[in-house]
Amino acid sequence: MGLLLRGVLVRAAAIGLATGARSTSAATALVLTAMPTDPAPLDRLATVPAKIAAGVAAAGELVVDKLPVAPPRSDPPGLVPRLLLAPVAAAAADRRDGARPDRWTALNALVATAAAAASAVGGVHLRAALQRRLGSDLPGAVAEDVLAGVLARVGGRREPGPGVTARARGYAE
Template sequence: MSGLGESVSVPVLARVALIGVATGFRSQLGTATVALTTDSGETSCPASLLAGRWAKAITAAAAAGELVADKLPGTPSRLGAAGFVPRLLLGALAGAALAGRRPGDSTPPVIAALTGAVAAAGGTFAGAGWRAAAHSGGRPDWAAAVTEDVAALALAYAACAPCHGRQAASAPVPVTGADPDEAAAVRP
């Protein structure tokens, strides 16, 4: 139980944590990925806020801009308030939106938002730590940044991929190689 009188879905919270970490790596990427993978007819809030054409365009442009700006020498640290606070807020939004778009899920939005924010904080410190370690190891910053981009994109994809509860319920599938009279039905 969540303490709020509702049950919490562990697979949903795992996806929320992934999108939160991706947001910690690249602040705009979590909301952009959720927006781009949310059906335009979504009615649950806050997912519906990211479902429109303009929301998709704006979040995608912001994410693309950040992927470029992150490589520039004058980009401020993500650990300062101007970089850290937005990551927490965007991680909370992406987490709540991602959890809210799964039909029948009873994970409270506040739990999803908190999970997204905490994971974004973890991703923020992990990303900064990676960049510092890469720099101290003599690697060029752009190479470390691109590696972080790839990790963030992979996490965002893993969180939002259709195979995570967005498909129709599967029908029983007979076990292959068994005698047709004795075939057991299993769910994939």
């Protein structure tokens, strides 16, 4: 596998890991980096109302996650949206950067889904371990927020490398 394609797969993994931690994080990053010149229908995300809605959704999730009534993300109501949003976000990032749907898009979607599952389940265990060690859930929750934001930023970057461009032009990797 070429170095260029690995960059695209790393982006898909970052999207999945971010989505597993905070379900709206990668999608929000894609909305916030959307431009009117993006291919349809992604160009519609470049509007001010779309960016405000994405920001509000992400902020809401950050707040709700800290509440004791928040359902565990490893249970179906928390896990299913993450497993659905991660591949959609990975495919959208591919499309946004000019790649045609192909077997690599499918691989990116699978990588993002697997990473989201691992992040959702693993995050619950790591956060619980931090809570036992520190006596509070808040430090682990905030650390998770920061990590999800960094991963979403990596996953939402516009140019992961020439790999997507090469795929869009039909070159084999």
